[in-house]
Amino acid sequence: MATIPTLTLRDGEVVPRLGMGTWHMGERAANRAAEVEALRLGLDNGMNLVDTAEMYGDGGAESVVGEAIHGWRDGIFLVSKFYPHHASRRKLIAACDGSLAQLGGETIDLYLLHWRGTVALEETVSTLEELVRIGKIQRWGVSNFDVADMEELVGVPGGDRCAANQVLYNLAHRGPEFDLLPWCAARGIEVMAYSPLDEGRLPRHPALLTVAQRLGVPAAEVALAWLLHDARVAVIPKASDPGHVRANRAAADLRLDAEALAALERAFPPPRRKKPLEVI
Numbered sequence: 345m346a347t348i349p350t351l352t353l354r355d356g357e358v359v360p361r362l363g364m365g366t367w368h369m370g371e372r373a374a375n376r377a378a379e380v381e382a383l384r385l386g387l388d389n390g391m392n393l394v395d396t397a398e399m400y401g402d403g404g405a406e407s408v409v410g411e412a413i414h415g416w417r418d419g420i421f422l423v424s425k426f427y428p429h430h431a432s433r434r435k436l437i438a439a440c441d442g443s444l445a446q447l448g449g450e451t452i453d454l455y456l457l458h459w460r461g462t463v464a465l466e467e468t469v470s471t472l473e474e475l476v477r478i479g480k481i482q483r484w485g486v487s488n489f490d491v492a493d494m495e496e497l498v499g500v501p502g503g504d505r506c507a508a509n510q511v512l513y514n515l516a517h518r519g520p521e522f523d524l525l526p527w528c529a530a531r532g533i534e535v536m537a538y539s540p541l542d543e544g545r546l547p548r549h550p551a552l553l554t555v556a557q558r559l560g561v562p563a564a565e566v567a568l569a570w571l572l573h574d575a576r577v578a579v580i581p582k583a584s585d586p587g588h589v590r591a592n593r594a595a596a597d598l599r600l601d602a603e604a605l606a607a608l609e610r611a612f613p614p615p616r617r618k619k620p621l622e623v624i
């Protein structure tokens with residue numbers, strides 16, 4: 345098994361490009377043990393980037409992550425997100441404390457504004473910078489920001505210290521390739537592709553199944569390998585099923601040949617013009 349590919353953030357931190365999402369985890373007590381096990385299986389296999397949010401299961405997903413990484417803290421890159429309505433100075437510090445309590449840790453590696461709200465970016469950025477200064481987070485970023493939002497962000501004091509933008513990006517949603525991906529790459533801002541399996545729909549897509557069948561691998565593996573093909577992108581599939589975790593991990597070892605890439609290009613054509621960023 346090859347090691348998980350990495351990318352280097354602007355501040356020199358080396359981050360795995362294949363990690364794990366946690367949306368819909370922590371919603372049902374009956375699923376908790378299986379969710380903890382799935383995350384541990386991924387960690388055992390080097391998928392050391394874990395993405396969560398205060399929104400997921402109302403703190404439940406952060407708590408599942410906290411249990412899964414207990415005793416594992418070193419070497420794990422932990423990402424969490426705060427609600428836009430917690431983006432003011434007064435509420436953000438409390439939200440961060442709430443996330444740290446659920447996660448059972450002292451710091452969050454990357455803390456993201458989940459989507460853009462009504463609080464002025466200046467206020468959010470200055471509070472995030474303060475959270476960095478006091479060590480509660482290591483760095484910060486945004487999610488669901490299109491190019492115009494990013495332009496505005498880097499225009500506010502400290503906004504150019506944004507480390508990452510997490511966006512909907514997969515074979516069925518290639519819009520970011522037109523402008524957002526190159527924009528972020530030019531500034532050293534990491535792009536994290538969320539819903540890389542299109543929330544579980546892509547592994548059932550006929551075109552993907554045809555390519556996967558020829559290669560003798562699960563279709564999900566092909567979808568993730570295609571995203572990993574671009575060294576600028578990190579990918580965070582969510583899986584509670586251990587078989588799914590193993591297939592997703594295997595994507596890091598799959599090299600798509602020219603025939604596979606051409607077939608995917610035909611079935612999922614790249615954007616030819618600007619498309620507003622799609623969100624879930």
Ligand SMILES: NC(=O)c1ccc[n+]([C@@H]2O[C@H](COP(=O)([O-])OP(=O)(O)OC[C@H]3O[C@@H](n4cnc5c(N)ncnc54)[C@H](OP(=O)(O)O)[C@@H]3O)[C@@H](O)[C@H]2O)c1
Pocket residue numbers: 364365366367368395396458487488510511537538539540541542543544545547562564565580581582583584585587588589591592624
């Ligand atoms: N920033 C944002 O606004 C935002 C929005 C959406 C998502 N996210 C983040 O991105 C993560 C991933 O996105 P997502 O959860 O929306 O969707 P996803 O990762 O594209 O798909 C998850 C679904 O695919 C299934 N699956 C996983 N691996 C599979 C495999 N190898 N074969 C077949 N099916 C497989 C999962 O089933 P099982 O669970 O049963 O294994 C689950 O139903 C989230 O969990 C979250 O952390 C962020």
